[in-house]
Amino acid sequence: MNNILVIPSIDIKNGKTVRVVQGIPELNSVEYGNDPIEMALIWRAENAKAIHVVDFDASANISKENLKFIQQICEAVIIPVEFGGGLSTYDEIKKTLDAGIYRVVIGSMAYDNPKEFQKALDHFTPTKIVAAIDVINDEVVVHGRKIHTGIKPLDFAIRLKEMGVTRFTVTDVMRNGMLTGPNVELSKKIAMTTGCKVTHSGGISGYNDLKSLKDAAGTLIDSVIIGRALYENRFPCQKIWRVAESGLFS
Structure with a gap:
């Protein structure tokens, strides 16, 4: 019986x-609230065991100002918080982890600067x-899906594994935020x-997809x-966590 952490x-x-939608903040971006810290507290109250945070301003090289919200989220909840978005140097990763983040999710840096990525991987594990x-x-694709690398995902994954990576977050960008079903394959x-x-990301629309x-x-x-x-209440939150994490699908 397999359990899946939501x-x-x-x-x-x-x-x-x-x-x-599809990794593009400018495309049909809808606000779900003015306070990310309050949202983190809501998910914790709904029994979330971890939270994934993305800084789209940092991803687009617009601003690093959202780091203060990231730190406040870490202080507000007593569960692991992982973070992705715009981290391109060892020092930025260190600063983010020092802010209380449990782990960071790195994409573009691994492609642009594999030596710096290797340094961070070796030091932080x-x-x-x-x-x-x-x-x-x-x-x-990297840099907020703006740059197409010409690299097959399996080839990239093998390359990163050889560097020492032990976990991937995998996203089919065209399904992200679309509720069209996950690219399970x-x-x-x-x-x-x-x-x-592997942590899967993208396309989940409800119970059947999960x-x-x-x-x-x-x-x-x-x-x-x-x-x-989750934001659009496609399934009762408490039930979906309980069912998925126990592995008791019917």
């Missing part, structure tokens, strides 16, 4: 919680560094090819990041 996502833009693989049409292939743990992911997961896909479906 991780609610808090996407921050201009200090507010937003819904981001793979427990603290998760590699993000964002994919469009079987091609890895993408996450499954990366998990099975590398033998690494069940299909669980059925295909094996033991390597052990968690899933969910945003829009």
Whole structure:
């Protein structure tokens, strides 16, 4: 019986919680609240065991001002908080971890500057560094999906595993925020090819999608990041955590 950890996502833009479609903050971005800290407290009250936070301003190189909200979220909840968005140097990773973040999710840096990424991975250990693989049409994309690398996701995953990565966050960008169902095969292939743990992200629209992911997961896909479906009450939050984490799907 496989358990899947449900991780609610808090996407921050201009200090507010937003819904981001296909990784593009400017595309049909909808605000879900003015206070990301309050949202973190809500998810904790709903029994979340971890929270995923994305800084879209930092991802777009607009501002690093949202770091103060990240730190306040860490202080407000007593569960692990993982963070992604715009981290491009060892020093930025250190500053973020020092702010109380449990682990960071790194994508573009691993592609742009593998030596710096390796330095961070070696120093902070793979427990603290998760590699993000964002994919469009079987091609890895970076910098907020603006740059197409020409690299196949499996090739990138193998390369990162050889560097020491032990966990990936895998996102089919075209399904992100669309409620069109998860690309289970993408996450499954990366998990099975590398033998690494995978956190799935993107496309979950409700109970049936979560069940299909669980059925295909094996033991390597052990968690899933969910945003829009939770904010729009696509399933009762307490029930979905209880069912997914116990593995008791019917």
